Amino acid sequence: MTVPISAYLMLSVGLLVLGMLGVIRRRNPLLLLLSIELMLNAGNVALIGFSRQWNDPSGQIFALVVMVVAAAEVVIGLGLTVAVFRSRMNLDVDEMSSMKG
Amino acid sequence: MATTLAWIILLLPLLGGITLAAWPGEPPRATVRLIGIGSIAVAFVLALSIFVNMLGNAPTDRTFTSNLYEWISIGGTSLDLSILVDPLSLMMVLIITGVGLLIHVFSAEYMEHDRDYRRFFAEMNLFVFSMLLLVLAGNFFFLIVGWAFVGLASYLLIGFWYERPSAVAAAKKAFVMNVIGDVGLVLGAFLIMRTLGTLDYQQAFAHADELGQNSGTALAVCLLLFVGAAAKSAQIPLHTWLPDAMEGPTPVSALIHAATMVTAGVYLIVRCHAIFQMSELAGQIIAVIGAITLLMAATVALQQVDIKRVLAWSTVSQIGYMIMAAGLGAYSAAMFHLLMHAFFKAGLFLAAGIVIHALHDEQSLDHMGNLRKYLRVAYFGMGMGCLAIAGFPGFDAFFSKDDILASSLAAGPVGVFCWVVGVIGAFITALYMFRLLFRAFWGPDPKGGYSPAPHPSRWWMAAPVAILGVLSLVGGWIQVPFGWSGINDWLAPVLADVRNPIEPSNADEWITIGFSTAAALGGIALAWWLFAADPERRIRLANIARGPRKVMGDAYDFDRAYDDLFVEPGRELGTVLLDDVEPAGPKGLITGTTAVIRDTARVISASENGLVRTYAFGIVAGLALAGVVLAIVVAGAS
Amino acid sequence: MNYIVGTPLYIMSAVTLLAILTGAFHLKGAARRLPEWIGIGGIVATLAVVTGLWGDSQYGFAGEIHMSRLGILFTWIILVSALAVIALSWGEPAGAGRRPEYIGLILAAATGMMLTVTAGDLIVLFIGIELLSVSLYILCAIEVVRERSLESGLKYLITGAIGTALLIYGFALLYGMTGTTSIEAIGTTLAHAGPLTSQPLLIGSMALIAAALGFKASAVPFHMWTPDVYEGAPTPVTAFMSTGTKTAALGAFLIVFTGAAQGMVSDWRVLIGAIATASMVVGNIGALMQNSVKRMLAWSSIAQAGYLLIGVAVGTQYGARAVAYYLIAYVTMTLAAFAIVILREREVENGDQLVSFTGYGRRRPWAGVVMTLAMLSLAGFPPLAGFIGKFMLFQAAIDGDMLWIAIVGALASVVSVVYYLRVSIVMWSPAPAGEFDGGRRLRIPAPVAAVAVIGGVGIVLLAVLAQPVIDLCQGAAQSLIP
């Protein structure tokens, strides 16, 4: 039995929307990073799904690349979060609004 | 030859004026006199020589034109700086330089005590130049230039004593009124240019037929030109500036506001008779305006106390006669009266000038009396003038006014109306002039007497008055009914193309002589009864007809009406525009747009609230929007 | 397989590593500048190599790298701005302790940008964009002791990650519709794709890609991070973001839309046009009320992205050419402006505030002239580079039947005049009493001044001698749309 492409897409869209909502709603940077991870992986699901559909490896290669990138981003994100936490002792991104207007 | 001299005549006063104006430092008074009077004197002599020369030519050979250079070439062809010397313009030149010379001489003494002696002569010379330009111009354009320049000179001289607010206001009024006239003249010129294709006198007149006899165009041209004439010659409804113009020094009033400039309107009509006779209706309108003006002004003159204002209103009235004649087509009669008026009115003004000078700038009749005892020359000049203007048989206006009235009688129904008005006017003229004479020169000294006693003038002032007095007596004999017709003959070459020349019958002449002599004598008699026979009588009668007399005294309230109708609304409108419309409209456009943009900027700034969630939401919402836009476009395209 | 086309990338990667590696050694004296010199040397070498590659398009790594004239031209722009940014960072006190990382990251970001504009494959494009983004996240936050720097970095990271996600998703859909990640092959497929109404996924992918690239180019409505991040980041980094990143993003726009999606230009031109319009309007109005020059320049860069996108929206060769030229002009004038801001920041605290520029032109006339030229050029006054650029963009718009966008652009420019000129006016106003009396005058770092002056001269020269530059741009555009 093959899973139809629409299923992949529905899953991935669901993940994407979840991720988006998370980014918009969450104030904890860790949860933000998690939500972002969700969005990136939504892309991965779609890529792999299409890769299956076309029977073409480049989609999967793409997904691997994305994983690397996601890892890099998370590393930096965590690093920055730690740095912020060190100077503020607070994990609320809404506090980070010294610049606006 | 004649034209070369004419150019020199034209330029002499200008040179004189410029020399005086540009003289470094303060020139000695003798030098001022030499240049100021000398330039006019030479011009007069040259004019006389042209005159003599011209007499030697056959009447048909007395017209000369001369182009100095091509002044402009625009829209296809050109306009020259040209002059036209013919009997009509020469006659005007002689009046301007001749009377002008006398008045300049008079001024030499009259203005002696003024600190701006030099400026006075410079401006007077400028005036003479402008007036010469006006009458010598060979086309409408330079006529308009001269027309405006005399207005400028008049403005300057009315406002000669510029520290006086009243003089300044009077000058401005005169100027603006004259600009209104200029506008009429300019529009008239445009219409001539459009329909006849030329601004040159001779060509325009030669082709005046193309306007169409009694056509609307002809009517429009004539009335537009008449607007100019009315403004310059102080005819209703543009007459209100002239009485105020008496703020200027008396010689100015004599030269500009009596003898020459104000008669330019008459000159214009006579000069353009070829055009004016294309519209009978226009002529009749002009004649009626002249008639109404003469009567109105005469009645106003009755109530004036200021000696110069009496003369000013009398000028308005006398020009009314001329305009009336010109309108009716009695061109040479109009010119005849113009010449005579120049003599006697200049004489009257100068005589009044002696009085004013002697009384240290006192101009009110209430503070005069018995002056014949002190100022004999003035009395002579004033007496001659009064007799002349009243039309006492044998004096100037007896002949010229009769000429006008007789011609009117021969000029159809409108003419008859004009005649009636003219005769009534003659009666009132005699009355108010002799009122002036009797109140100023007869009777007892004024209350409180004179201190110091009026001092008689020296010859600078005396001689011109005497000469003009004599001219008032003998001038009229140049043209005598049933005798000879010097003026008609002289102007014949110019007026040769008049289509229906008015030729009063003997009956017309006799009827007119009878009535006008009666009117003159009646007026003098009444004046004597009122003012001379018993000086107290006028005080006893002071309560008679108060209402009408007040109306006359206020000059029928034209001034106030104009203020209410034109000046104040304009001023108000300007203020409203400046204070309300300007900030709301043109500037409001700016402030409004600025405000909108600034508000938008605030909104945008506020959306940038520093919260990363907002920014994330922005991206997501933007994405949704982008999807929608794209979908709509795609759906729309298919 | 053509590996030669990879040479510029090899060099850049190598010097990036080298620069970072110097951190392992305790450098002293003149050698402290070693990372900078490595970077400069590497960039100059790369410039030379890349110039040698100018010519017809060459593909490398089985088509993964597409060394087109467009790519080369954009690489030049990127490298020159990277060079300028290194110069602008000369003696930057904040990064003093971490020169190797700092320079290395700039080089890495530049490499990413290069990769973006020379990508022949969606994957490479993505890697390029991510390389530049990730490097810039760190660069923004590199002054870890300064809270605003951190805030800037984190904000950029979070919003940037969303952008990345959208980009991936867009690419995924595009891949799903075409079955290939090769940009050239995608172009061929799309040219023959049927009516879009039946392919909602393609619509979605375009919207996603436009959003993601728009984010990188800071176009409205994906711009909101820009002012905060620009303000908080170290100023040389801000300069790099507004020049290098913009160039890479516009390059990606051109490659994906004008190039690959050329066949569907009538579908997406309104979308991009709308984004351009919104950017011009919002960017210019947003800049009006700013008191910090840096922040004002951030808003201005949003607006400038709008102008640039006009050239993308029309989807023609004219448009691409105009984008290329305007980028050159924009980079020149932006660098000049930032150079002056950096100068001022070195001299006083809050040097980015507009008030601290009061009378600066009177004290340092050459700086005043450069800043005035930059502002006038940004505002589009002739006869400066910015004018020629806008002229070409408007020309392209009208040529492409998008008159309305030219009119909007014109009116938006009017608004921009207000804030650009405000800077110039302030610079030439009388200084507050006592401001410049004391001995607070610091020595100006020569490289910063050099950037300013070269930028100022460039603004004029790019206009006066525009013809050869435009010829280059023409060549680049032709490589995109034959």
Added chain:
Amino acid sequence: MPWTSLLVIVPFVAAIALAFVPRGNRAAGRTIGIAGALLTLVVSIVIVAMFNRGQGSMQLVDHVNWVQSIGLSWDLGVDGISIWLVLMTTVLFSLGMFAAAQRLPQRGNMFLSLLLLSEVGLLGLFTAGDLVLFYVFWEFMLIPFAFLIWTWGGDERRRAGITFVVYTMVGSLIMLVAIISTAMIARDHIGHLSFLISDLHGVPFSSTASTLLFAGFVLAFAIKLPLWPFHGWLPMAYSQAPIVVTALMAALMSKAGVYGLLRVGVPLFPEGANNLLIPIAILALIGIVYGSLLAWRAPTMRLLVGYSSLAHLGFIVLGIMVFDRMAAQGAVLQMINHGVVVAAAFTIVMIIGRGGGTEDMDKLGGLAKGAPRLAVAFLIVAMASLALPGANSFVGEFFILGGVFNQYTWMAVIAMLGVIYAAVYMLRMYQSTMNGPVKGVSDEGRACEMRRGDALILVPLILIMFFIALWPKALVGATQASTDRAIAPAQVAADRPAAQIVPSGVITGSRP
């Protein structure tokens, strides 16, 4: 020698040189500034001398390709419409330099440098033969003027300058779009992309295109002129700028708008111009009356002259827009007249303001007593300004209105209101300062008397006025061919035979 290019290069070089003069060295600054202006004047005189009067098209053209691939070129030349504007610009700037050098403000070298830069802009504009170059100079002159206001203006200089620049730019950027559109549409007709006005002559635009393009251009011109109701920037800019700058703006910058109309608008888009004739003429007429009324009530002399400009420029626009040979030539002549007169008027305002300490008319009075020479000069200028027949401006006004009268009688009649009002407001200004009891000054106002330096500025201006009044043919002779050429297409569009406009031919000494 590329004389026409020198016209632009000389002041530019001088301006740059001035920027390098050390701040303290004002003497050197003065020398360079005045020398630069005078040298430019010499160049312009050479150009006038070399000018061929019979030729209608551009002459002495310097053409260098600039950015060929986008159609830009450096193309400068002169024709009858621009030749006198060029000369007037160099003359007025020379005089302005003298005026500025006499009372050099703080940072005077910069002031002179900016003045020269604005001269560059104006001269470039008046000689540009390429639409883009036209636009380049159009904007180029804005900046120095704006900086002159910002740096040396009155208390509200910031706002005044910004308003001035932004308002102007609304028009000019729309014009830029119109310029590009013109070339793009014309490309199909010409065969290649070209912004050369000579190439664009005679390109048949569709009626709609022609109208829209013309409108696009006219907006810019209307703002620069300014045409009512686009004058919102004027009162602020005129009253805040240093008076020398105000004078130059009123005298020369306003001509840029008129010049554009005659150089670009009407010749290139005859049909559009014809379609918009009546609306624009009505705006001009409103401007005449509106400006006059405001001038009547204006509180300061500066504003009075400024608002009067609004009215005067209304006449000029009217003269161009009726497509009548006589009116158009009158308008060209009037451009010069207005420039000279308004410059002189502002000079007088400057002298009075300097001596009397205020430009508020109602606070002064009777100055003629202490300043008789100034009074004479003022009177001459006032008479020229109100277009007294015989004055130089009357020549222009007469033929403008004569032409207007030929085509649209009602317009001429309404415009005449402006003639009457002119007398009212100019006399108000003259009388309230010069006449009446002495007021607001000590020593009978001797401080207001014209000094030698003032005479250096006023006397040449007055001499020019007299020259034009006495022999306008000298000017008109050179403008004729070009003006005819400029309006001929519009006459055709208006269904009038282009050759003979006045019904029976002409006005004349010699009837046809």
